[in-house]
Amino acid sequence: MRDTEHVPAPPRQVATHCPYCALQCGTRLSAVPGPAGGPPAHAATVEPDPDFPVNRGGLCQKGWTAPALLGTPDRLRTPLVRDASGTLRPTGWDTALDTVAASLARLRAEHGPDAVGVFGGGGLTNEKAYLLGKFARVALGTSQIDYNGRFCMSSAAAAGNAAFGLDRGLPFPVTDLGSADTVLLAGANPAETMPPLMRHLTAARLIVIDPRRTPTAERAALHLQPRPGTDLALALGLFHILVVEGHTDRAYVDRRTDGFDAAWKRAASWWPERVEKVTGVPVSDQREAVRLLAAAPRAYVLTGRGAEQHSKGTDTVAAFINVALALGLPGREGSGYGCLTGQGNGQGGREHGQKADQLPGYRMITDPAARAHVARVWGIDPAALPGPGRSAYELLDALGTETGPRALLVFGANPVVSAPRSARVAARLASLDLLVVADFVPSETARMADVVLPVTQWAEEEGTMTNLEGRVLRRRRLLDPPPGTRSDLDVLRSLATRLGDLPERYPTEPRAVFEELRKASAGGPADYSGISYERLDAGEALHWPCPRTPAPADADADAEEHPGTPRLFLERFAHPDGRARFADVEHRPPAEETHAEHPLYATTGRVLAQYQSGAQTRRVPQLTAAAPETHVEVHPDTAARAGLTDGGHARVTSARGSTLARVRLDPTLRTDTVFLPFHFPGEGRANLLTNDALDPRSRMPEFKVCAVRLTPVTTDPLPAGAVLPDTAAIPEGARS
Numbered sequence: 001m002r003d004t005e006h007v008p009a010p011p012r013q014v015a016t017h018c019p020y021c022a023l024q025c026g027t028r029l030s031a032v033p034g035p036a037g038g039p040p041a042h043a044a045t046v047e048p049d050p051d052f053p054v055n056r057g058g059l060c061q062k063g064w065t066a067p068a069l070l071g072t073p074d075r076l077r078t079p080l081v082r083d084a085s086g087t088l089r090p091t092g093w094d095t096a097l098d099t100v101a102a103s104l105a106r107l108r109a110e111h112g113p114d115a116v117g118v119f120g121g122g123g124l125t126n127e128k129a130y131l132l133g134k135f136a137r138v139a140l141g142t143s144q145i146d147y148n149g150r151f152c153m154s155s156a157a158a159a160g161n162a163a164f165g166l167d168r169g170l171p172f173p174v175t176d177l178g179s180a181d182t183v184l185l186a187g188a189n190p191a192e193t194m195p196p197l198m199r200h201l202t203a204a205r206l207i208v209i210d211p212r213r214t215p216t217a218e219r220a221a222l223h224l225q226p227r228p229g230t231d232l233a234l235a236l237g238l239f240h241i242l243v244v245e246g247h248t249d250r251a252y253v254d255r256r257t258d259g260f261d262a263a264w265k266r267a268a269s270w271w272p273e274r275v276e277k278v279t280g281v282p283v284s285d286q287r288e289a290v291r292l293l294a295a296a297p298r299a300y301v302l303t304g305r306g307a308e309q310h311s312k313g314t315d316t317v318a319a320f321i322n323v324a325l326a327l328g329l330p331g332r333e334g335s336g337y338g339c340l341t342g343q344g345n346g347q348g349g350r351e352h353g354q355k356a357d358q359l360p361g362y363r364m365i366t367d368p369a370a371r372a373h374v375a376r377v378w379g380i381d382p383a384a385l386p387g388p389g390r391s392a393y394e395l396l397d398a399l400g401t402e403t404g405p406r407a408l409l410v411f412g413a414n415p416v417v418s419a420p421r422s423a424r425v426a427a428r429l430a431s432l433d434l435l436v437v438a439d440f441v442p443s444e445t446a447r448m449a450d451v452v453l454p455v456t457q458w459a460e461e462e463g464t465m466t467n468l469e470g471r472v473l474r475r476r477r478l479l480d481p482p483p484g485t486r487s488d489l490d491v492l493r494s495l496a497t498r499l500g501d502l503p504e505r506y507p508t509e510p511r512a513v514f515e516e517l518r519k520a521s522a523g524g525p526a527d528y529s530g531i532s533y534e535r536l537d538a539g540e541a542l543h544w545p546c547p548r549t550p551a552p553a554d555a556d557a558d559a560e561e562h563p564g565t566p567r568l569f570l571e572r573f574a575h576p577d578g579r580a581r582f583a584d585v586e587h588r589p590p591a592e593e594t595h596a597e598h599p600l601y602a603t604t605g606r607v608l609a610q611y612q613s614g615a616q617t618r619r620v621p622q623l624t625a626a627a628p629e630t631h632v633e634v635h636p637d638t639a640a641r642a643g644l645t646d647g648g649h650a651r652v653t654s655a656r657g658s659t660l661a662r663v664r665l666d667p668t669l670r671t672d673t674v675f676l677p678f679h680f681p682g683e684g685r686a687n688l689l690t691n692d693a694l695d696p697r698s699r700m701p702e703f704k705v706c707a708v709r710l711t712p713v714t715t716d717p718l719p720a721g722a723v724l725p726d727t728a729a730i731p732e733g734a735r736s
């Protein structure tokens, strides 16, 4: 007979979502019980949630291995403060928070509120993003807040707002893609960046625009391989062909849009042969792309970072939207335009006030009515709300300068690795009087900080995330946070009260923050006021806008709850007149062209097994084994000319710096282009090369094209930092 005393209790399980990308795959997370009688283990196992429609039982390698993050050996478990000798030393929470608050108060008194900057992240829950924005504007009174999502979604957002009057990455559910006949993917590689999304693209004919033959391009009916930075010319060319060949949906254009004639006037001079000359895409392939799109009863045009991360990213997206509008796709069920946004809460993160120019509910900070509404919810005078501040790169670039912030608080970003021209960014961070980083691992940016605050992570906390289709999801807590850590919400409240603000303004319960966010967003473009934890927990699929239905006049009648808006624009676009706008855009070259000294284009992006700056995924052994170090993809002919061999090392040099990378030969690549992933630190940082030229409207940096040269390296070994996280700088006690 079994001794029931020793049968372990069934593991607790929660339905939650993957901690990484914007697909937010549904998962079931189970706790691994701790040793009998001992403390609970900080470990879990994951299974895909078969009922969540976005991933349909699928997960990528990162999702399957995410539980390893919870038990990472160098998890931060105690605050660290840099001592007089320059070493980060473990300390208590009160000391750390007192140190930060005293410094912030002094800088503010001496230099004014804009002396303190805040840098947020698109991985933060809606609740954290909201409270961070409020903390910056109210407790600090600073205008200097922006976030890493500026590097991600801003060009598509600017173009989407201009065209449709509203920006939601996908204005339709992901599952709609399943019935498409043709899908054009401009600069997106979802087979590596959102693998379960490919389950919705099995039936469609894919047209992929990418300088590289990616795993996504491998699955395409047609792969267009332009020179980096020429998508705008290509999109103008597709527009040209479709008009000339009579595929314009005239009735739709007349009824639902404005501005066709001006847009066509520009595209009229982009005849196919000229486009081929600029982009390298053969005329026959341009025509085939238009044929595939025009012949499809149901078609989508989707953009990714490849088309967007340029100094003309906004115009490029606008040109692709022009193509979609001319074909009559947006606002039609089963067809449309969308942007595949990136970070876990890339969508919600942009809606609740951590962006320099925005207030909660996707309200503009310059709009007097928006200011009045949010000031009322926050209990302050609208005049006390700061105006718009600097964009992410401009903020980083101004740190420690005469006019820029002297202190920076970082929540949920690792700009030392992921910002463009990263050596300059690191120098600016080093010039600060005070750098504070809240994180759960010693990221490269945390290692530079004066104060490091150890916070809780995904499976240890509650909250909401908004995925790429604007659907609000519940993140649920499975494990108790390790002793010594606090939540971001807790940190914000502790700092605000030390700065003299009211504690009740900064709830630490996520649900209480969400209740306030509902009010602050009510009536705004991203209206969450009809969404509640109760409705989400009951399993409702709620896409914003979801306004709160007013109580019925007849007290006996039940108010129908708003069902949310899975599909936007079906009746009308969000401009006051209900019409979409074509954009009058013209092609221009990248900010930096190749020349004798730097004869090759470098572009950057992602590999399947690493996520972003790698701060998280480089700590997961299976992922590090799959993608251990920086590499540079090079065509064999280009490599031969530069004296490089497969598996050897190359130095890649641009006008801004140089990166050390292992050579990977790829005969499918363009001979004028090399590719580097940006996930690695130290000398392996792709961002040592990248250009900080910004898009004039979105302020997006030009991550996707700069000029470089390659030289062989025979003596340098790969730096340790490029292989594994280097924990040497963190004292023993902090890593236990």
Ligand SMILES: Nc1nc2c(c(=O)[nH]1)N[C@H]1C(S)=C(S)[C@@H](COP(=O)(O)OP(=O)(O)OC[C@H]3O[C@@H](n4cnc5c(=O)[nH]c(N)nc54)[C@H](O)[C@@H]3O)O[C@H]1N2
Binding pocket: 021, 022, 152, 186, 187, 188, 189, 190, 192, 193, 194, 209, 210, 211, 212, 214, 227, 228, 229, 230, 231, 304, 305, 306, 307, 341, 342, 343, 603, 604, 605, 606, 607, 608, 609, 610, 611, 612, 613, 675, 704, 705
């Ligand atoms: N594995 C993994 N998945 C991720 C992430 C991750 O870091 N790793 N990050 C998440 C985030 S935040 C984001 S934003 C998304 C990004 O998802 P994607 O946009 O799919 O990712 P990228 O690799 O940045 O860029 C896509 C493609 O653009 C191509 N490209 C480069 N230059 C050009 C150009 O000039 N024109 C065109 N047309 N294409 C070009 C690159 O070769 C690359 O294959 O992924 C999310 N998912």
Ligand SMILES: Nc1nc2c(c(=O)[nH]1)N[C@H]1C(S)=C(S)[C@@H](COP(=O)(O)OP(=O)(O)OC[C@H]3O[C@@H](n4cnc5c(=O)[nH]c(N)nc54)[C@H](O)[C@@H]3O)O[C@H]1N2
Binding pocket: 121, 122, 123, 124, 125, 128, 148, 149, 151, 152, 153, 305, 309, 342, 343, 410, 411, 412, 413, 414, 415, 417, 418, 419, 420, 438, 439, 440, 441, 443, 455, 457, 488, 604, 605, 606, 611, 612, 613, 614, 615, 616, 678, 686, 687, 690, 703
């Ligand atoms: N060259 C090049 N550079 C790029 C890109 C590119 O394609 N090429 N892509 C850009 C894009 S699209 C993006 S989105 C950015 C990403 O840029 P990063 O800011 O580097 O993104 P992450 O690596 O996700 O960094 C997030 C950090 O926050 C921590 N963190 C995660 N969740 C939380 C939380 O809830 N609270 C707190 N306090 N911390 C948390 C993580 O541990 C990690 O250290 O990189 C951009 N940089």
Ligand code: SF4
Binding pocket: 018, 019, 020, 021, 022, 023, 024, 025, 055, 058, 059, 060, 061, 062, 063, 064, 193, 194, 195, 196
């Ligand atoms: S696709 Fe994105 S959300 Fe899904 S498992 Fe992979 S990283 Fe996680």
Ligand SMILES: [Mo]
Binding pocket: 151, 152, 153, 341, 342, 343, 346
């Ligand atoms: Mo991103």
